Amino acid sequence: MRKAAIIAACVLLAGCGFRPMYGRSNLAPEMASIFVEPIADRDGYELRNTLIDLLHSDGETSGKAYRLKIVLNENSQGIALQNDATITRYNTTLDARYTLSDARGNTLTSGNQTELSAYNVVNSPYASLVAQQDSTKRAAQDIAQRIQLDLGVWFRQHRK
Numbered sequence: 494m495r496k497a498a499i500i501a502a503c504v505l506l507a508g509c510g511f512r513p514m515y516g517r518s519n520l521a522p523e524m525a526s527i528f529v530e531p532i533a534d535r536d537g538y539e540l541r542n543t544l545i546d547l548l549h550s551d552g553e554t555s556g557k558a559y560r561l562k563i564v565l566n567e568n569s570q571g572i573a574l575q576n577d578a579t580i581t582r583y584n585t586t587l588d589a590r591y592t593l594s595d596a597r598g599n600t601l602t603s604g605n606q607t608e609l610s611a612y613n614v615v616n617s618p619y620a621s622l623v624a625q626q627d628s629t630k631r632a633a634q635d636i637a638q639r640i641q642l643d644l645g646v647w648f649r650q651h652r653k
Contacts, residue, residue, distance in 0.1 A: 523648045524548040524641070527593070528557035535626070536587060536633045537565045543637035548644075559601070563591045563640075567629065572611075583625070584611045587632045591640055593647070602647045606639045608632040 529544045529552070531537070540563065545552045566588045571580035587610070592603040610632040612624040 520645055520648050520652075521549060523559075523652075524644065525550050526556075526558040527561050527644070528552075528554045528559065529561045530563070532563050532565050534565070534567075536567060536629045537563070539630050540565060540589065540633040540637050543634045544640060547637055547641040558596055560594050560596075560598075561591060561640075561644075562594070563589050565589050565633075579614075581614050582611060583614065584609060585625070585629055585632065586610075587629065587636060589636045589640065591643075593644060601651075602644075604640070604643050606636045606643070608635050 569585045573582035589606045593601045610628040612628040614621045
């Protein structure tokens with residue numbers, strides 16, 4: 494019964510034109526040929542390194558057919574206050590605007606990804622700093638995954 498359901502699902506998916514993004518027509522060569530330009534600050538470093546890993550690139554500019562430029566903005570806002578006006582929780586918003594261009598500098602696609610992360614402020618300044626850094630690190634990693642998906646969709650749609 495289970496095998497029949499799986500076979501039926503495969504037949505239905507094949508009939509509707511569904512194709513996995515990373516299936517038979519592998520996007521790995523296009524993704525690996527993207528040079529991710531350096532991004533300022535700690536969060537930019539995390540975002541760039543995560544993207545390089547996800548794209549299976551080597552981080553080097555030589556031999557790359559595409560360039561990915563990312564502008565990263567961070568905004569932090571206190572959202573929870575104690576009676577003495579001490580902030581006990583922050584929301585941090587990371588906003589990444591990216592542009593993919595070819596080797597000649599022509600813009601191929603661009604987009605924007607935003608991620609909200611939060612952390613608590615505790616009595617220990619070190620623990621609060623670690624919580625803040627971990628929160629923005631996870632946000633940068635999420636943005637990197639979504640940019641990778643956006644680029645994969647673009648390459649799939651514009652494949653020759």
